[in-house]
Amino acid sequence: MMPSKGTEPGPMKHLSDQELMRIVQGGDYAPASEIYDRYSGRIYNFAFRFLKNAEAAEDATQEVFVKMLKYANQFHGDAKLSTWLFSITANWCRDYLRKADNKAKETEEVLISLPAPSELAPDRTLERRENEQLVQKALQALTPEQREAILLSRYQGLSYAEIAQIAGCSEGAVKTRVFRAMETLKKTLAGFGGRDGVGRVAPLEAGERGVI
Amino acid sequence: MAECSALREKLPLLLTESLDAAQRELTHQHIENCVECSDEWNAYRETWRVMDELPELEVPARVKARFLEAAGLSGAAGSQPADNVVPFHRRPSFKWIAQAAAVAVLVGGGFFAGNRTAPRIQPSGVFVNSIQDRGSSPIQPLSIAETRVVDANTISPVIEGRPNISNVTFTDADAADNRIGLSFDITSRWTVNGNPKDKSMVRLLSYMLENESAISPRSTTLDMVRQAYSNPANADPEIVSALAKVLRNDEHEGVRLRAVDTLTHLPPSGSTSPTRDALIDALKSDPNPAVRIKAVEALAIIARSGTLDAEAVDTLRQKASQNDENLYVRMKAAEALKNIKP
Structure with missing residues (x-):
């Protein structure tokens, strides 16, 4: 065609x-x-x-x-x-x-790729990588169904009705998956120290984006 | 409290703004008046905020090029591979109309008989004309739905044409028996079982590394190669050559990284081996710094075995002092040089 x-x-x-x-x-x-x-x-x-x-x-x-x-x-x-x-x-x-x-x-x-030296200070790069891995590991600890629901909800902004359509389940089931996912994420991230564990993670600076 | 328990189940919904106005108001009122639920709410909010730490990844440009090529629109987007990587000319994937029209041609002794529409690359330089069943009974024509399981030592290591192999899976049911299994779809489902040293197995693996168009099966094949050929008893120069070609030619940096890793795990074969040549090439010219770092690490491992020659050491020196090189690569090269005994 x-x-x-x-x-x-x-x-x-x-x-x-x-x-x-x-x-x-x-x-x-x-x-x-x-x-x-x-x-x-x-x-x-x-x-x-x-x-x-x-x-x-x-x-x-x-x-x-x-x-x-x-x-x-x-x-x-x-x-x-x-x-x-x-x-x-x-x-x-x-x-x-x-x-x-x-x-x-x-x-x-x-x-996959490393930033050019001038893009980010090495210590900041390491910190960012560490934080990213922290969150990614926490996501991996979820069941695939929970991970699918939270990724679509949190990162893609889809409604529960849309996620239900994608996952082939009811909206109620999606709510349960998101709830369970958030419970697990809260506990998993709490294992890394700081206030509830998550307090030690530095916030993103405005406009900071990129693959490391 | 029962009220708190019921409310806490709504906290994630509050985060995702999925509560109606009335419920939202009630939930907020409770949070304001309940210390425990307020702490819980703050913990959820903090978790939600921390999830922002995942950066938004850019889609590599080659994905669009591959998609448009598959859709017959390849002129629409000009995406070129990285300068220093000369890509394999793989069979185009997702030519579903052509594939639907394909018929089994496994008749009269021909194992694979693919079409020759794409330019043919000879992965090992010793590809011959066809894989043939060497069993005594004549081979019967196969239907598309048929599944066959054969022993690698009963078929000739000859692949004819450029068949489109897909859906590749590996089995290694018993690690102690030095036998591996390789299943794939061609016009029917085939499983070839055998010793990693069987030439049919070696060439099938080499073929998949060079001709599989999807990335993850190539990566899976590399994992299998590492698993099967890190055993010195299975050492095979054709596998090393195939990996060296992947390192030079695969357009995906993740696959090239895995190729370096696999080469590192194979038994050492001396400083003049294709492994050493490919690693030096990668260090000199791979466009991806992560691959160059992996190459430095692999050369350092060879150096520790005492077989690294002057050219490799010179390349490391050059990299360590090259001002326009990535800082991490320079640091790794300098670190490797420190550990090389004079």
């Missing part, structure tokens, strides 16, 4: 998700790039935090958007595109974890 000559990428930015998907459903893949730009960051971050594996997160991101094109006709305009994409992503991640070969890799930490 190729992009139609009449559909230019520029004006795509002004189209809604539903309008873009209608074009895709008509057999024209020209909006693929625009849809990817809108959602790939959220999909990648969710998969990375869920699986704690950068390589798998890349595979997940690519395959989610390939599936979006392949199964475009299964998308109905009554749901948000983000909800549908997160459903595909969550399914991919659950399948990944189900495979025995991948379970052992959940806790592996691969140092």
